[in-house]
Amino acid sequence: MPDVATLARELGSHKVLLDRADRLLYRYDAIAEGEVPLAVALPETTKDVVRLVRWAARAGVPLVPRGAASGLSGGAVPLVEAVVVAFTRMRELRIHPERRLAEVQPGVVTLEISRAAEPHGLYYPPDPASYRQSTIGGNLAENAGGPQCFKKGVTGDYVAELEWVDAAGEVHRARREAYDVAGLLVGSEGTLGLITRAWLRLEPRPRHTRTLMAYFPEVGAAAEAVSEAIARGVVAAKLEFMDQACVRAVEASFGLGLPTEAAAVLLVDTDGDDLEVVEEELELVAAACEAHGGTVRRAADAAEADRLWQARRAVSPALGRIHPHRMNEDIAVPRSRLPEVVRRIQELGEAYGLPLAQFGHIGDGNLHPNILYDPRETPEERVHELAHEIARVALAFGGVLSGEHGIGLTKRAFLAEALDAETLAALGRIKQALDPEGRLNPGKVLPG
Numbered sequence: 001m002p003d004v005a006t007l008a009r010e011l012g013s014h015k016v017l018l019d020r021a022d023r024l025l026y027r028y029d030a031i032a033e034g035e036v037p038l039a040v041a042l043p044e045t046t047k048d049v050v051r052l053v054r055w056a057a058r059a060g061v062p063l064v065p066r067g068a069a070s071g072l073s074g075g076a077v078p079l080v081e082a083v084v085v086a087f088t089r090m091r092e093l094r095i096h097p098e099r100r101l102a103e104v105q106p107g108v109v110t111l112e113i114s115r116a117a118e119p120h121g122l123y124y125p126p127d128p129a130s131y132r133q134s135t136i137g138g139n140l141a142e143n144a145g146g147p148q149c150f151k152k153g154v155t156g157d158y159v160a161e162l163e164w165v166d167a168a169g170e171v172h173r174a175r176r177e178a179y180d181v182a183g184l185l186v187g188s189e190g191t192l193g194l195i196t197r198a199w200l201r202l203e204p205r206p207r208h209t210r211t212l213m214a215y216f217p218e219v220g221a222a223a224e225a226v227s228e229a230i231a232r233g234v235v236a237a238k239l240e241f242m243d244q245a246c247v248r249a250v251e252a253s254f255g256l257g258l259p260t261e262a263a264a265v266l267l268v269d270t271d272g273d274d275l276e277v278v279e280e281e282l283e284l285v286a287a288a289c290e291a292h293g294g295t296v297r298r299a300a301d302a303a304e305a306d307r308l309w310q311a312r313r314a315v316s317p318a319l320g321r322i323h324p325h326r327m328n329e330d331i332a333v334p335r336s337r338l339p340e341v342v343r344r345i346q347e348l349g350e351a352y353g354l355p356l357a358q359f360g361h362i363g364d365g366n367l368h369p370n371i372l373y374d375p376r377e378t379p380e381e382r383v384h385e386l387a388h389e390i391a392r393v394a395l396a397f398g399g400v401l402s403g404e405h406g407i408g409l410t411k412r413a414f415l416a417e418a419l420d421a422e423t424l425a426a427l428g429r430i431k432q433a434l435d436p437e438g439r440l441n442p443g444k445v446l447p448g
């Protein structure tokens, strides 16, 4: 048993939690429960992280990085006796308007970046629905997306430079140049290094935004409308999909006036500096929706648009309120295959006799089929079996296992079906090179 009291001496006792009651709180993320950590370290500076990693190397203790624990693949959950590294005290945030950059420590909450950039007419586009809660460290480690990802891209597209600490406790700076180590760390889910600072690109705020909601009598029709709008040349700022189960859950919780009789709803924003173009694009989307049997409602003003987007952000908590037990899947498929995929997944749910709720950043081909179940009636194995079938549908239609939530713990077992043996072995060699002792977030991403 490692002597964690020496860690408290190394970092200072106010930066280490040792009480069991405190430690218990750090065994979870938003989806999974793991082991109670040996200790929780709360570093405040990069130097603290270096001391901590060097202590862990000497003591032979694994480290599990953690942001806000809003992750949906079990990434921040300890699976072995480990020290959890909670980055929530590393919250320095500086805007460099002349360079259009935000310089942030990893514990900064995502939305705070855009708030800080606003007085300079700038913003940070990646916008996971969890942005009031998730940290930038977690976003980088998962390469988080959001409603704006179709037009604006995902977290990794905004990284100019990263500072990180390797498994031996050395500090590095990585730019987007030869070997693109920054790109390698993005999406590495805490298994290759600890991110301690990031320089992120900001963009000027578009002057105009227009919003519409379209509802459809059939789920596949909504996906077909998306493909058609894109084929008509529209690059919408946001393109989101919710099926009837999501709409009903949001209405039951928040009463925002969504059409509960519809089989599916699309929420679309167009934006830009030229109002005529923004409105023209919205009308192209409206026409594509109507061509596929959709009924279109344009938001009259910013307040109505806000209400509609609030509804979209409320989907996950609303589903959680009604169905405390659910498995949140996260796949991405080529957009052109979406109509078939949405229908196929719905049929699978029916065949298993398990209700599903599907939503997602459909413009990016990203879909979150949530399996809703009652553990008193359905054994967990059956739910896992359906989740596996959904992952197989994604692969069969040319997609990937994870659109944005990561492989973590929950998708690890499926990775061998998604990648060929040579690719898996190459990933293993990267892990081996950067973390030879396997001390960083063990049990995540790579299968056994």
Ligand SMILES: Cc1cc2nc3c(=O)[nH]c(=O)nc-3n(C[C@H](O)[C@H](O)[C@H](O)COP(=O)(O)OP(=O)(O)OC[C@H]3O[C@@H](n4cnc5c(N)ncnc54)[C@H](O)[C@@H]3O)c2cc1C
Pocket: 029, 030, 064, 065, 066, 067, 068, 069, 070, 071, 072, 074, 075, 076, 087, 106, 127, 128, 129, 130, 133, 134, 135, 136, 137, 138, 139, 140, 141, 142, 143, 144, 145, 146, 147, 189, 190, 191, 193, 194, 195, 196, 316, 317, 404, 405, 441
């Ligand atoms: C209601 C809800 C809505 C969501 N919507 C979206 C969405 O729209 N898009 C999306 O992409 N995700 C979404 N998520 C998932 C989640 O919010 C994201 O994965 C987010 O990026 C996780 O951030 P976090 O700070 O909570 O990280 P955590 O859950 O704490 O950790 C996630 C991973 O990052 C690693 N990590 C954390 N900090 C560091 C660091 N400094 N260095 C190295 N590794 C680190 C952890 O080890 C873990 O593997 C949603 C979650 C919820 C609950």
